Amino acid sequence: MYHKVYVLDASAIIGGFSSKKYQNFITASVISEIKDLKSKLILESAIEQRSIRILEPELIDIKNVSKIIIKSGDVLRLSEADKNLIALAFRLKRESMNPVVVTDDYSMQNVLKIVEMPYRSVLTEGIKGIYGWVKVCKGCKKKYPPEYMYDECEICGTRIIKKRLKK
Known part of the structure; x- marks a missing residue:
């Protein structure tokens, strides 16, 4: 059975999103994108309390995401951290979870919409179309x-x- 999990990008952390009900995941590259002290401290605390887990995507998922973003044209608009986060969502889905990516990044949302991966915004309205x-x-x-x-x-x-x- 699929259980819901959240995959958080830097904008989710900065925007203060963290689910208490469901497990939250990030990649190590998300940590390096957090620049402000307050968000860093909140993230460190959440990692220590295990409300946010660090997990990396697998090579097969990175390759699949690379093909999709080249085809969509988002390849030059996404950072390595963005690509890895989308690939992590693919991995979690393969591992029988129901990931929801939390991001305000429109290019990430575009790719997620194309592959029909659930996502939500924190501080923005989100994209309307593909x-x-x-x-x-x-x-x-x-x-x-x-x-x-x-x-x-x-x-x-x-x-x-x-x-x-x-x-």
Whole structure:
């Protein structure tokens, strides 16, 4: 039977979210994203009291998430910590849990919505729809895949911008 758990990103910690009823999980990389002293102290206390557990994703889940974020175009918008947190949610689901990711990050929410993984916001309203991303040259309008790493067009040398596509 699936039991509900929460997977928290840095915005959830900073926003003061922590479930008393359900287990909370983070990855080690989330700790490094917490910069303010108050949030650090709250997080350390929660870890000591075991109301928040540190758990890492497995390689299979990281690979699956990487494929999804490349396809969605969110690959350049997500940090390694974000990718690992989504991969952790995949792992927990594989391990017969029902993860809910708590994040205010719109790119994370976009990926979670695509894969139909439950999520909730803390301080923001959250996204309304699913979006894809494409890179387009401002000059000649050549389209590039989201993972294209250069800032200038290979044809005309003009700056490349990211455009959101509603799916």
